[in-house]
Amino acid sequence: MADPTAPAPRAPQPLLPLDEALARLTALAAERRLTETEVLPTYAALGRVLAQALVSPLDVPPADNTAMDGYALRAADVAAVGTVLPVSQRIPAGVVGQPLAVGTAARIFTGAQVPPGADAVVMQEQCEALPGAVRVNTVPQAGQWVRRRGEDVTTGAVALAAGTRLTPQALGLAATLGAARVTVVRRPRVALFSTGDELVMPGEPLKPGGIYNSNRYTLLGLLHTLGCEVSDLGIVPDNLAATRAALKSAADEHDLILTSGGVSVGEEDHLRPAAQAEGRIELWQLSCKPGKPLAVGAITRSGAAGEALLMGLPGNPVSSFVTFLLTVAPVLRVLQGASGALPVAVPLVAAFDLPRTDKRREFLRARLTPEGRLSLFPNQSSGVLTSAVWADGLIDHPAGATIAAGDVVRFLPFHALMA
Numbered sequence: 097m098a099d100p101t102a103p104a105p106r107a108p109q110p111l112l113p114l115d116e117a118l119a120r121l122t123a124l125a126a127e128r129r130l131t132e133t134e135v136l137p138t139y140a141a142l143g144r145v146l147a148q149a150l151v152s153p154l155d156v157p158p159a160d161n162t163a164m165d166g167y168a169l170r171a172a173d174v175a176a177v178g179t180v181l182p183v184s185q186r187i188p189a190g191v192v193g194q195p196l197a198v199g200t201a202a203r204i205f206t207g208a209q210v211p212p213g214a215d216a217v218v219m220q221e222q223c224e225a226l227p228g229a230v231r232v233n234t235v236p237q238a239g240q241w242v243r244r245r246g247e248d249v250t251t252g253a254v255a256l257a258a259g260t261r262l263t264p265q266a267l268g269l270a271a272t273l274g275a276a277r278v279t280v281v282r283r284p285r286v287a288l289f290s291t292g293d294e295l296v297m298p299g300e301p302l303k304p305g306g307i308y309n310s311n312r313y314t315l316l317g318l319l320h321t322l323g324c325e326v327s328d329l330g331i332v333p334d335n336l337a338a339t340r341a342a343l344k345s346a347a348d349e350h351d352l353i354l355t356s357g358g359v360s361v362g363e364e365d366h367l368r369p370a371a372q373a374e375g376r377i378e379l380w381q382l383s384c385k386p387g388k389p390l391a392v393g394a395i396t397r398s399g400a401a402g403e404a405l406l407m408g409l410p411g412n413p414v415s416s417f418v419t420f421l422l423t424v425a426p427v428l429r430v431l432q433g434a435s436g437a438l439p440v441a442v443p444l445v446a447a448f449d450l451p452r453t454d455k456r457r458e459f460l461r462a463r464l465t466p467e468g469r470l471s472l473f474p475n476q477s478s479g480v481l482t483s484a485v486w487a488d489g490l491i492d493h494p495a496g497a498t499i500a501a502g503d504v505v506r507f508l509p510f511h512a513l514m515a
């Protein structure tokens with residue numbers, strides 16, 4: 097049992113600025129960058145990171161084609177509104193037409209290749225169909241409504257660079273090139289556990305003094321979004337021996353051990369002493385809010401070579417979520433060969449006042465208004481998870497500053513932080 101009369105220890109070091117912590121973290125991750133790759137069917141690669149650039153073996157589109165249903169013709173054949181041209185052929189998508197005879201038009205449908213000789217398409221709304229002919233009620237410009245061969249991707253171009261996270265649209269682009277398989281970096285193997293004697297798993301009755309374990313769900317979701325393979329090690333009680341045992345057993349099989357809770361300064365916070373006993377602590381305590389007590393270290397492996405990276409997130413649910421976005425996500429990106437940089441902050445106008453200041457750089461939960469401004473969730477406590485569900489992202493707010501309605505602030509959208 098902890099001695100209740102013991103003097104409260106002081107924080108031994110100044111708080112680390114986030115940028116400095118990030119530089120050190122991404123350097124640690126770069127040393128551990130994953131080199132193993134796997135070849136996956138393209139449809140199964142969502143959320144994974146490309147290990148090799150995808151170079152296009154073809155032009156996309158492969159040929160000039162029409163963007164509209166209408167008539168393909170030579171612009172020079174229509175000198176005046178109302179010109180009538182005989183319709184010499186009909187070209188649906190998937191059919192290759194014949195070279196277009198001079199002074200004629202081809203009936204054509206969106207996506208069909210424009211026949212050789214034609215240089216423009218007139219949409220059917222600007223035409224009048226006549227028996228065997230068409231009246232063109234506009235004077236077309238050469239090139240109009242023609243999607244040029246290779247205007248999207250040219251043969252030999254890097255369509256998707258190594259290090260690209262495969263979003264749904266990136267998978268679509270890979271498929272456009274005909275890639276049935278892609279080579280991706282293997283998933284980072286992450287051990288996840290929550291610390292806290294008060295924690296109860298959803299589905300179980302809440303005991304006196306208990307709260308439900310939410311961080312497990314938030315962090316599992318984030319890890320899956322970022323392409324990780326997760327070992328869920330459940331809840332670890334608040335004592336040194338159990339925390340040491342959990343760290344030790346997780347180190348061999350995992351690249352990263354991710355924990356929540358028990359990283360602050362109380363006697364019930366065992367993560368740092370446990371990490372020091374089983375490895376080392378590299379950095380602790382950020383000058384940011386939420387997220388101050390973040391602890392980063394490495395745990396020595398017993399059976400395997402090297403060490404596993406340890407990131408101990410603060411227990412407060414919003415702190416866990418925000419700290420993950422600001423520090424764990426960059427580390428996971430670097431491990432997978434992507435950029436560790438935080439996304440570019442968007443300048444937006446505040447629709448609220450924030451007269452108070454803080455010594456720490458703050459990440460405020462904010463939502464876009466229909467007018468394109470930002471409103472602030474009224475309760476910014478790091479225990480209020482509703483704020484993070486309500487918000488669209490975080491305002492990156494400098495230490496010591498206030499905000500008045502109309503000020504421009506820097507906004508980090510959640511989707512960009514989770515990319």
Ligand SMILES: Nc1nc2c(c(=O)[nH]1)N[C@H]1C(S)=C(S)[C@@H](COP(=O)(O)OP(=O)(O)OC[C@H]3O[C@@H](n4cnc5c(N)ncnc54)[C@H](O)[C@@H]3O)O[C@H]1N2
Binds near residue numbers: 292308311356
């Ligand atoms: N004397 C000081 N006390 C605290 C400081 C400080 O600098 N000096 N820092 C505060 C800050 S800031 C934060 S953030 C928290 C971080 O605390 P820990 O990381 O040690 O986390 P715990 O103490 O274990 O828990 C904090 C809070 O979060 C709840 N929690 C924990 N795990 C979960 C979970 N899996 N799901 C839902 N909720 C969870 C826990 O019940 C506590 O309420 O420390 C401050 N204290």
Ligand code: MOO
Binds near residue numbers: 388415
């Ligand atoms: O830094 Mo704590 O993460 O504000 O609540």
Ligand SMILES: [Mg+2]
Binds near residue numbers: 362364
């Ligand atoms: Mg604590």
